[in-house]
């Protein structure tokens with residue numbers, strides 16, 4: 536067991552509306568009482584303020600994060616949301632580089648890096664998601680892809696700023712598919728990611744202090760084994776974060 540505090544995120548993706556988002560937030564505020572795990576949920580933009588308000592009113596420790604943002608301060612960027620707007624509605628954490636933004640929306644490594652730098656500059660906590668596609672795994676490129684996505688994503692990020700960064704390792708083939716990386720495979724990838732961090736930040740303790748979450752079909756039934764691995768410090772959960780019982784089951788497994 537490392538002394539890194541476990542961190543569990545719930546990525547609600549493009550799911551839920553006012554009624555069920557509120558019910559989920561209220562249910563989580565009632566159910567999640569632990570201080571032993573950092574818990575953050577990532578609702579869709581229209582519900583950020585409402586969910587933050589529910590947690591604030593309930594005195595809950597659960598934090599609210601945004602699934603995306605634009606890195607420019609303001610101006611003519613139709614459809615985009617800035618970091619200062621997010622701060623304004625109680626958001627202090629942002630997700631960057633999720634595979635759905637990389638591979639469905641088409642975000643590049645350059646844009647991902649600009650977002651990471653802007654968010655850290657603005658004082659946000661950043662969850663940088665990385666992970667290989669199935670064909671890359673089958674070609675034996677898992678560690679290389681993770682290394683490359685981290686090198687691009689973290690370019691210009693100082694060792695000091697890394698205290699605000701969490702890495703989320705999400706093998707693309709495991710997301711929403713019901714296929715989870717085995718605890719041994721996930722541990723091997725996480726250990727390699729930690730090795731990359733020691734290469735990117737030589738002579739520092741960044742490799743030891745940075746938290747690395749696993750994401751990809753994590754559920755209460757498999758969370759215990761995954762979270763017991765020495766280099767897995769938490770989870771980034773999609774489907775199972777949409778039900779209080781399932782999400783809280785994973786949080787309980789992380790304690």
Ligand SMILES: O=C(CO)COP(=O)(O)O
Nearest residue numbers: 546710711751752773774
């Ligand atoms: O993409 C994920 C979290 O960001 C994982 O999604 P699932 O838990 O639904 O596989």
